[in-house]
Amino acid sequence: MDIETFHNCLSYLSLAQREKSSLELLLPIATTAIGIFIGFGINVIRDRKKDDSAVKNKKMCINEELERTRSELEHIFKECIKIYDSAAAQQAVLGHQIPEEIDTPFLREHFVSIAHRYTKLEREALTQIAPAVKYINHSLHAFTSTYNNPSNTNQIAIGSLNILSCTIHGYQCLEVIAQKEKKSKKTTIIEIANKLSITSAYVDHLRNTPNL
Numbered sequence: 001m002d003i004e005t006f007h008n009c010l011s012y013l014s015l016a017q018r019e020k021s022s023l024e025l026l027l028p029i030a031t032t033a034i035g036i037f038i039g040f041g042i043n044v045i046r047d048r049k050k051d052d053s054a055v056k057n058k059k060m061c062i063n064e065e066l067e068r069t070r071s072e073l074e075h076i077f078k079e080c081i082k083i084y085d086s087a088a089a090q091q092a093v094l095g096h097q098i099p100e101e102i103d104t105p106f107l108r109e110h111f112v113s114i115a116h117r118y119t120k121l122e123r124e125a126l127t128q129i130a131p132a133v134k135y136i137n138h139s140l141h142a143f144t145s146t147y148n149n150p151s152n153t154n155q156i157a158i159g160s161l162n163i164l165s166c167t168i169h170g171y172q173c174l175e176v177i178a179q180k181e182k183k184s185k186k187t188t189i190i191e192i193a194n195k196l197s198i199t200s201a202y203v204d205h206l207r208n209t210p211n212l
Contacts, residue, residue, distance in 0.1 A: 132170035
């Protein structure tokens with residue numbers, strides 16, 4: 001091999017080495033960028049799934065609580081109708097199964113953080129439940145704290161009607177959420193009694209009274 005050929009070989013190897021070095025410098029940068037992009041995407045997907053799971057669990061807790069609250073209001077409604085019938089007939093009410101209060105801890109704790117996941121109609125109804133429960137509990141406390149004379153039928157009758165009045169609004173809010181449809185008029189004692197198949201002298205009187 002002559003000197004010129006040898007020189008050309010060295011020049012080629014030098015050029016090839018420089019090109020290889022450039023590629024080697026770019027490859028780690030490209031690999032790192034791709035890794036960051038993939039990692040970011042994975043984290044976004046994982047966080048979104050985690051958030052969706054948390055929202056789903058919170059909504060499940062709230063929905064179960066709403067069902068429990070509905071059952072409690074139906075029980076209170078039935079009990080108050082029965083108590084009022086006895087009190088109106090001047091019969092001593094020797095006992096009752098009215099609770100001192102009802103509670104909605106999951107709604108109170110979780111609703112604000114996931115309110116955006118509900119429809120406007122559902123949010124309107126859900127925001128009315130807390131004050132409705134507050135008024136119901138106030139009437140429950142008043143009734144149970146003053147229920148010390150089973151023979152005081154006038155006081156018992158008034159107390160049971162107060163509870164009924166508060167219960168109706170709370171029940172209507174739950175109906176709106178369950179049916180996903182806004183009611184054009186206020187729910188009445190007759191409507192709830194019909195739904196629960198309640199037999200009552202007081203309800204029969206309301207049914208037979210015009211404009212009620």
